[in-house]
Amino acid sequence: MEEALMAASREGNVDALYDLIQQAPVNAARREALNAARRDLNAASREGNVDALYKLIEKEPEILDSVNKVQVVHTPLHEAAKAGQTKFAIELTALMPSFAKKLNPQGLSPLHLAVMSEAHELAEERAGKNKTAMALIKLDAELVRVKGREMMTPLHYAVRENNLELLAEFLCACPKSISDLTNEHQSAVHIAVQERKFDAFKVLLGWLSRRNKEEVLRFKDSDGNTALHIAVATEQFEVVRELSSKVKINSLNSEGLTAWDIANAKRSVISGNIKKFLKNRGGRPADSLPRKELLHEFLKLKQGPFEKPIGYLIYVDKEMSLEMRSFILVVAVLIVTATFQAALQPPGAFWQGDGDTSQKVSTFNRSNNSAKFGLHNFRKQQHNMTRVVGQVVMSPRNFRAFMGGNTVAFVSATVLILLVLPARSYIYSLHLSLLFLTYTYLTAVDIIAGRTLLTMSFIIVAWLFIGGVLTLRFYMHIAKSIFNDALWLPWLYVLATNIFYHIPPNPVGNSLSHFGNRLMMHRKVSSLETEVID
Known part of the structure; x- marks a missing residue:
């Protein structure tokens, strides 16, 4: 047995592994507990006979526990799920919840078996199995993420089976399951495209769009292929059309090929049409793309003059926890409120009149x-x-001292808020609000002080500082989204990428690409194991 296991390991033969698991000798305790009642229990499971189940438990109280002690075993819940016996499956799950996550010798959980179709399966049988599957995920939605053979989850099997009803229910019941990958790093989208399940692909695409999770479309498998690479290789023009506006069209796989290169290597009519379509969308051969600096090359080079401050900003941004962000925002908002109020009501107040300024x-x-x-x-x-x-009553000297410090405090707190707020599309409306708040503050200073050289200096310096910080932060996230496949503003990422690749190669574009690549390296090097809101 050990020699056969070693041989299967050397060959990477998964089928041989599971064959050996089925042939493994059972211990005496398990034989003693199960041999007498196992056949009857499996029959009761297939028939959905709850009364028979409890009679067996009464006769052999340890029967379920003895099954549960075995790591890989075909439980009665497997039989019930496979037969579509919903009531029996619920009853058994209530008695022994751990059965729901057990893998049988074929590497499948009960939910896997409920999803899988059998040859010549009737519509009534399929409906019963679907009902059982949905009942199981209502009891525990995490069952959708149980990894079986080849690390495939029930969600992956729902895609492979093109079971649209279960696929939609699984996605809504357990949204995190969309990020689960097989042992070849394939997502559910990879499987849908590879297996040519176009309906399942459309369901996935619609769900990802509605949940703003389109970054899943950019996942790469163990060969570095995105779903677009696979769609081109399998000559699925409609899938290519759908993905071209949602993924990075010139992403390289592990062989250094773009989707256009894969289409160009084929000689069929469909591949020719795909190649023309990709070219119109900005597709390029790999040798025409700017060369990206590798991580080990980046680490060997000395830091440039702008890399230290940018690296520091990235580090601080990644290091900051949600609790720290909340604390900083509270203090900064208090400072902004106090300084803004001080500008509206300075010491000594204003010269009074009848309202005519x-x-x-x-x-x-x-x-x-x-x-x-x-x-x-x-x-x-x-x-x-x-x-x-x-205008203010205080003397120009006192005004310079007071308003200078007040403006520095206001601008500093505003800049801190701009840096601490997460860079999300909906959060940028708050950035815009802060800019308008700054405008009203500086306008108030201009009114109460009169348009003097000092006042104009305050206004110009404040705008340059705030504008510079906001521009740098916005540019960093734009560059990150273009060159680092960031999970940020997917629509802007795709738009900017497509526009960038429509432009013929030029020194400016190459310099931008080089900077973006170095920014990506900075983020990778400075990554921390902390809670991050990016």
């Missing part, structure tokens, strides 16, 4: 009245001065 207020009479408060010497210099209604 063009009206001049004389300070001559006020200086005599203020003499009794010991301010005669200060006001004496203002006898012949006039002030505009709505």
Whole structure:
């Protein structure tokens, strides 16, 4: 037995592995517990006879426990699921929940068997098995993610069987299952395209679009192929048409080939049409694409002048946990609120009038009245001065000191909020709101101080600082989405990529690609095992 197992391991023969599991000798305890009642139990499972189940349990109380102790075993729940006996399956799952995740000697769970079709299966039988499958996932949605033979989940089998009803139910019951991969790193989308299950592919595509999870379409298998590569290789023009607007059209597989290269290697009429279609969408041969720097090459080079600050920003962004983001946002919002209110109500308030902002207020009479408060010497210099209604009362020197510090605090807190907010499409509306808030703050400063050189300097410096930070952050995420297959703004990622590849190769494009690739390397090197909101 050991020699046969070693031989199967050397050959990578999965079928031989499961054959050996079925032939493995059973221990005496299991034989003693199961031999007397196993045949009757399996019969009761196929028939869905709940009464017979409990009679067997009464006769052999340890029968279910003895089955449960075996790691790989064909349980009664397998039989019930295979036969579409829904009530019996629910009853048995309630008695022994662990049965639902057990693999039989063929490497299949009960839910796998409920999904799989048999030869000459009747419509009534198929409907019963579907009902059983849906009943099982209502009890435990995570059953959709149980990995069986070749690490295939029931979701993968639903795609392979083109069972659209179960496929839709599985996706809605357990959305995380869409990210599960087989032992060849194939997603459900890979399997749908490879098996030519176009209806299942359309269901997957519709669900991914509605859930904004189209990054799954860009997953690569163990050979580096995306679903687009497979669609081109299998000459499925409709699938290529659907994927071309949703994935990176010039992604390279492990052989260094693009989808256009694969189509070009074939000589059929369909491949010729696919090649023309890809070319119109920006498809290129691999040798015409800018060369990407490999990770080991990147690590050997010295850091450029802009790499340290960019790397620091990436590191801080990745290191920041959700709790830390919340704490920073609370403090920054308090600072923005306080400084904005201070700009609207500065110390000493404003010169008052009847509401006409063009009206001049004389300070001559006020200086005599203020003499009794010991301010005669200060006001004496203002006898012949006039002030505009709505401007600050404080002297220019005091205003510079107060408003300078207040503006620095406001701008710093605003920039911190811009950096801490997650870079999502819907979050950028908050970025826009902060820009308008900054505009109103600086406009208020301009009004209450008058348009002086100092005021204009405040405004220009503040806008340059905020605009520079926001531009850098936005550009970093754009570059990341184009060159690093980022899970961010999928529509913008596809649009920018397609536009980029429509442009003929040029030095500017090559430089942009080089920078984006180095940005990707920075993110990879600085990746941390912390909670990240990107």
